[in-house]
Amino acid sequence: MAVNKYYTITELTREFGVSTRTLRFYEDEGLIHPERRGRTRLFRSADRRLLQEILRGRRIGFTIAEIREIINVYKEPPGELGQLKLMMNRIDEKRSELRQKRKDIEETLEELDNAEEACLTRLAEIGVST
Amino acid sequence: MAVNKYYTITELTREFGVSTRTLRFYEDEGLIHPERRGRTRLFRSADRRLLQEILRGRRIGFTIAEIREIINVYKEPPGELGQLKLMMNRIDEKRSELRQKRKDIEETLEELDNAEEACLTRLAEIGVST
DNA sequence: ATTGACTGTTACGTAAAAGTCAAATATTCT
DNA sequence: AGAATATTTGACTTTTACGTAACAGTCAAT
Structure with missing residues (x-):
């Protein structure tokens, strides 16, 4: 095999x-x-x-430290209550962080769209006179 | 004013x-x-x-260099044709990059959800015996 | 006039994440 | 077996994005 x-x-x-x-x-x-x-x-x-x-x-x-942390999260959740709550808090933090990042990315994507449109407009202007 | x-x-x-x-x-x-x-x-x-x-x-x-580049993109698109095409290419590249990142984020968010569920399950197990 | 908060410049320091290079082994191919 | 190729460890270097220290000027309030 x-x-x-x-x-x-x-x-x-x-x-x-x-x-x-x-x-x-x-x-x-x-x-x-x-x-x-x-x-x-x-x-x-x-x-x-x-x-x-x-x-x-x-x-x-x-x-690296954050990646290590996330990897550990994927593994088995710990048996001890305090550890477990800590872990859930960290998960929550990471989630907020990622959502903020996703929002940032979406806003930037929109701005890139605008920038591209501006380029296309300018391209048309130039194209006419060529 | x-x-x-x-x-x-x-x-x-x-x-x-x-x-x-x-x-x-x-x-x-x-x-x-x-x-x-x-x-x-x-x-x-x-x-x-x-x-x-x-x-x-x-x-x-x-x-910093990438941020500077993006800032420049937001400004006036250049008048020269070659520059304009270059800029549009860079916009395209950034866009792909950001979409990849968004995908990465969404996948990681899902994994965090799974990890949290595992924690909740474990929490229930512990809670019962407490 | 002095104190304290804020601001400025210059210069050196640092942490993270590898890149680079050297010398020694290990593996693969013939 | 022997050459060619791949891999390992270890040490040193690099880049980015600031932090930090040192020292001075500015300005309002006491």
Whole structure:
């Protein structure tokens, strides 16, 4: 079965457009934990999916620390009540933050539309005189 | 008329929760151009609005260079045809980038919802035994 | 005239997230 | 086995976006 397929580090760097340094850095930071054959890293598809999430967080603009936090949130929620409430608070914070960002993005998209229209108008003006 | 109201630098820092260092830095970087009375900076409401846009760009995760570029796009579109096409291309690029980011955000929001549900479930489990 | 709040400039410092380079191993291909 | 290729670790460097310190000028109020 192809279930046990490994990805080498360079396969992943090529697929996602990141450097090997980046992947090693993420491992140092405790974001990913690829297996080893000797010293060589072997990535499973679970690692691959995790990397996808990390890079999504990166694109959004989260710091490593924030990404780590979100990853932990995905894992099992803690059994202790206080921890659980803390976690739910953090989830709430992240959610507000993301909603604000989404709003910012939508406003900026509108402004880009306006800017494009202005360009088209100007283009028409020039086009006429060409 | 209150039309000519000035904002001092600290008024703006308080309103937007940024430091004076940040505003001076943005001026150094050519993002804003407050007037001067002697050496003292005087901000008009146009500067204030511009600052709002800058901070929105910052929240989205744009670099200073990108923010500067977007600001320039908002200004008058250039008269020269080549420039105009370049600008429209950049607008298109930014738009794709922002749409990707919005998608990333929406996916992450969904995952946060899942994580919260898991927390609630766990909370119920604990609550029962409390 | 002095105090205190605000402002200015200049210059150095810093944290995050990799990039870059070197030297040593490991793996793959023939 | 031996050459060619890929990978690892470690150290040093870079870039961005300010923070921070040091020191001086401005202005209103006491």
